Amino acid sequence: MLKTTLCALLLSALPFTPKQSPAPPPGTAKIQVALLLDTSNSMDGLIDQAKSQLWKMVNRLADAQRQNQGIELEIALYEYGNDGLPSNEGYIRLVQPLGKDLDGLSEKLFELRTNGGSEYCGWVIKTSLVQLSWSTAPDDLRVIVIAGNEPYDQGPESFRESCAAAVAKGVVINTVFCGDQTEGIKTHWKDGATCSLGKYMNIDTDDRVEHISTPYDTTVLRLNDQLNATYLGFGQHGVSKKERQMLQDSNAKLYGSANVVQRANAKAKASYSNADWDLVDAADADPEVLAKLDKDQLPAELRGKSEEEIRVAVAELKTKRMDIQQQLRQLEIVIDDYIREEKKKTALGTQTLDNVLIEAVVQQALAKGFSFPK
Numbered sequence: 616m617l618k619t620t621l622c623a624l625l626l627s628a629l630p631f632t633p634k635q636s637p638a639p640p641p642g643t644a645k646i647q648v649a650l651l652l653d654t655s656n657s658m659d660g661l662i663d664q665a666k667s668q669l670w671k672m673v674n675r676l677a678d679a680q681r682q683n684q685g686i687e688l689e690i691a692l693y694e695y696g697n698d699g700l701p702s703n704e705g706y707i708r709l710v711q712p713l714g715k716d717l718d719g720l721s722e723k724l725f726e727l728r729t730n731g732g733s734e735y736c737g738w739v740i741k742t743s744l745v746q747l748s749w750s751t752a753p754d755d756l757r758v759i760v761i762a763g764n765e766p767y768d769q770g771p772e773s774f775r776e777s778c779a780a781a782v783a784k785g786v787v788i789n790t791v792f793c794g795d796q797t798e799g800i801k802t803h804w805k806d807g808a809t810c811s812l813g814k815y816m817n818i819d820t821d822d823r824v825e826h827i828s829t830p831y832d833t834t835v836l837r838l839n840d841q842l843n844a845t846y847l848g849f850g851q852h853g854v855s856k857k858e859r860q861m862l863q864d865s866n867a868k869l870y871g872s873a874n875v876v877q878r879a880n881a882k883a884k885a886s887y888s889n890a891d892w893d894l895v896d897a898a899d900a901d902p903e904v905l906a907k908l909d910k911d912q913l914p915a916e917l918r919g920k921s922e923e924e925i926r927v928a929v930a931e932l933k934t935k936r937m938d939i940q941q942q943l944r945q946l947e948i949v950i951d952d953y954i955r956e957e958k959k960k961t962a963l964g965t966q967t968l969d970n971v972l973i974e975a976v977v978q979q980a981l982a983k984g985f986s987f988p989k
Contacts, residue, residue, distance in 0.1 A: 642684030645755040646676055647713055649743050653763030655696040655732025660820025661762055661793050662727050667870040668969040670877035675973050677886040679985045688886040689713040690720055691747055695739040698731025705738035713747050717887055721863040734763050735770025740777040749784055756983045762791035767803035778810040788813040793820045816971040826873035829953045831946055838939050839879035845936040847894040847914040856892040883943035895932050
């Protein structure tokens with residue numbers, strides 16, 4: 616206990632000089648994941664688990680590399696089986712297309728509400744294959760994750776035909792049955808996965824997701840606040856999207872400080888990019904953006920400054936952000952080790968979405984030639 620306390624005190628002191636190597640440079644390899652979530656009346660537990668584990672999933676997949684380069688992580692979200700949605704469209708809604716807007720994904724996930732239920736798995740899979748902009752690169756990982764609790768073969772669209780279409784696009788389907796494993800097998804959820812060489816899993820939606828606090832959480836939360844201060848909202852949506860960023864911090868906090876830590880660690884990685892509204896990320900993506908911006912599009916903090924003063928201010932914030940992100944990446948390694956040891960001591964383990972899903976997708980990524988050095 617004394618050793619842990621001393622270590623926590625050392626980590627909370629400033630300055631903090633991490634020894635981890637810099638993040639790998641961005642590459643072009645992609646991991647694409649489409650989440651298809653049943654939002655019928657009985658699925659409140661599923662939606663709650665998805666909300667609480669979004670950042671854990673992002674964190675794990677964002678660690679992927681190919682040939683010592685980082686990857687592009689794109690996530691899409693569908694809801695299906697909700698009687699509030701149009702029946703002629705299969706009670707299906709595209710909530711967010713494949714993309715990198717992780718705050719937008721979190722925002723929309725927290726807006727989901729359950730209602731009624733006619734769950735057509737074959738239809739929602741077919742819809743996602745047609746609507747989404749799937750990569751055509753043979754070495755990219757393309758994954759559908761569909762979760763629900765009704766028979767998999769319901770509805771007018773054959774799940775087997777939808778699965779054949781997925782195989783033709785190189786998309787793997789992982790199925791998550793919310794209930795007893797044997798019941799899921801009887802109702803074709805296993806068939807729905809094996810037809811595309813995907814994995815069948817089952818979860819207990821009544822289980823609470825484990826969030827293990829660590830002695831380092833306070834330090835991460837402080838660094839997260841410092842990280843937020845490096846964002847400069849510009850353009851028409853800059854202010855509202857910066858406010859959205861803060862709101863998603865608050866949403867993560869609903870599940871405890873350990874979940875905020877997961878989100879903070881995700882914000883330290885290249886997959887968390889906000890070049891559409893943050894001037895620091897925008898300048899990193901396009902060095903000429905500062906010269907292109909009209910003065911009225913600038914953040915309030917920079918108006919009235921010369922172009923050179925603006926460049927210096929943005930460069931300073933970028934340096935500060937990189938330093939904070941590097942500290943967060945180093946702390947993430949320490950935290951992961953701590954949690955791993957705590958789980959060994961207490962034999963913690965639940966049949967929840969995170970525990971069954973994340974490693975399944977990681978194994979599929981490894982089979983495609985991705986690596987996870989951390």
